Amino acid sequence: MATLILVRHGRSTANTAGVLAGWTPGVHLDERGAAQAAALPERIAAVPLALAVSSPLERCRETLQPLLDARPGLDLRTDARIGECDYGDWSGRKLKELNGEPLMEVVQHHPSAAAFPGGESMRAMQARAVEAVREWNARVDTEHGDDAAYVMCSHGDIVKSLVADALGMHLDLFQRIHVEPCSITVIRYTRTRPFLLRLGDTGDFDALAPRAGDEEGGSGNAVVGGGAGAP
Template sequence: MTATFFLIRHAAHDNVGSFLAGRTAGVSLGEAGRSQVQRLGQRLRREDINEIYTSPRERTRETAVGIASACGLSLPQSDDALDEVNFGNWSGKTFDVLNDDPLWRRWNTTRSLTRTPGGETMLDVQARIFGLIETLAGRGNDRRIALVSHADVIKAAVSHVLGLPIDAWPRFDIAPASVTTFVVGDWGAKMITLNEVPL
């Protein structure tokens, strides 16, 4: 049994990097993000993807629909395992405001032991994303599956595959509209690409 997974971070919204979007409703792709989706579609057309799953957030759904259209796939299936970290009342706040919050600073120092105001640690996030991956990998051989999600969720999956502690998250980037690829088999999992940004 083998399955290839393409973990795709959603394309950019207009204010990416200025505030914590989290699970805030109504955060859609901006003009730059829509261009990124076109490039993602062109890049992923050559991968013979069988199916596509997405986080329920607007920005991920818009990214996934664009990829599905470019690849001739049916509409993406939404799965809560791909959802953004539940940041609770941190969602929607600017990073300037968050940096004054001691819990936010602790979260960014020791995510393995710190719960967000929404009640999740990064180990919780890692368990849900890999639970989905294990389920999908077990449904058949040689499947090629796109998962459209969020930076921290993808970082949790990458850390698991590479055997890194969850607190190693600052050591690598997951850019907007990037593709990270790994293969899962009976022998384990291995990384193929990390943070590939189609040009």
Template sequence: MTVTVLMVRHAAHDNVGGFLAGRMEGVSLGPAGRSQAARLGERMRGAAIDAIHSSPRERCRETAEAIASACGLPPPRIAEELDEIDFGRWSGSTFAELDADPLWRRWNTVRSCCRTPGGESMLDVQQRALRYLEPLVAGNAGRRLAVVSHADVIKAIVMHVLGLAIDAWPRFDVSPASVTTIAAGEWGAKLLNLNDVVS
């Protein structure tokens, strides 16, 4: 039987695009992000979701809790495997600061053979996310699951499903409060929709 996985990127925090939040503590949704998460929850009310899983980051938990509240579901299950990339010493840097770093430029050119300083590679991220999702899919035949995570984590999963190399990551967007849907089963997996953004 098929399992439907609705992969949700967290709603926007107040300074999205201003700095690399990474795994910094205390990066939570501001008023605009909370409103966005509430709208997302209302939209997902009709999606017949059975359970919600979430990255441990505050912005993901808040988004997942908004969905759970709107859908009348128990609190989300927190999974370390769904966490943001470990950006190491880059976390908290502004993008202007990062642009001056040659390693940052290389990271954004060839992620297949690059690692963040003191952190992870994109392949590490893909492997840990799949390590969580594969048994989740195997044990939830016929169910619909929401998974709230981060743009690059969702991209890593999509690239695996589509058979794309990890360096294909800039070829598509995963926007804040968007839903990307995958169907999976013993037969494999396929992408049903990509980056469906809440209005």
């Protein structure tokens, strides 16, 4: 079956502002995010791609644009099912402020029970993303053969939930997974099971260096939405 190359979008203006963007319109890549996107074509230059699939949000489409420019024949499809989690009333709020909400403890430790006020549940988020990937896998297999690869650009929590599904992990464990902006995660699907070939690969180790005020490392909490990555 198909090999899925999952790309988290490049760093966005919301990431650097510490804001949970969700589906808020008008959130674009910042200068670093644009540079990350510009480097993407070279990073996967050796991989033939059957097609590209993007979340409809601007930061994902902007991340894929350099790749599309480098491969003029690459077909781009958009799928709302791999769009960011609908954080509802949390959208547009500062993460530091949200850390004080009682719901955050549920999001961190029991995400399968977490539902955002005015938005969706994390369980529903994972279900729609997994359904989308299964359908795209089948389409790629039918149209391009079962050894084809395709690229999909989505969001931190979506990527993490797809990795958890591929590894057979309960959603309640998915906060143990971390993916940097514009990192590449690769899952090869087979008839009987998926294989995780890469996880959050950025090609460097800058993100491993200690950094002051690191919410994730310091508190033990995962950054909802994925965070801004290494400075």
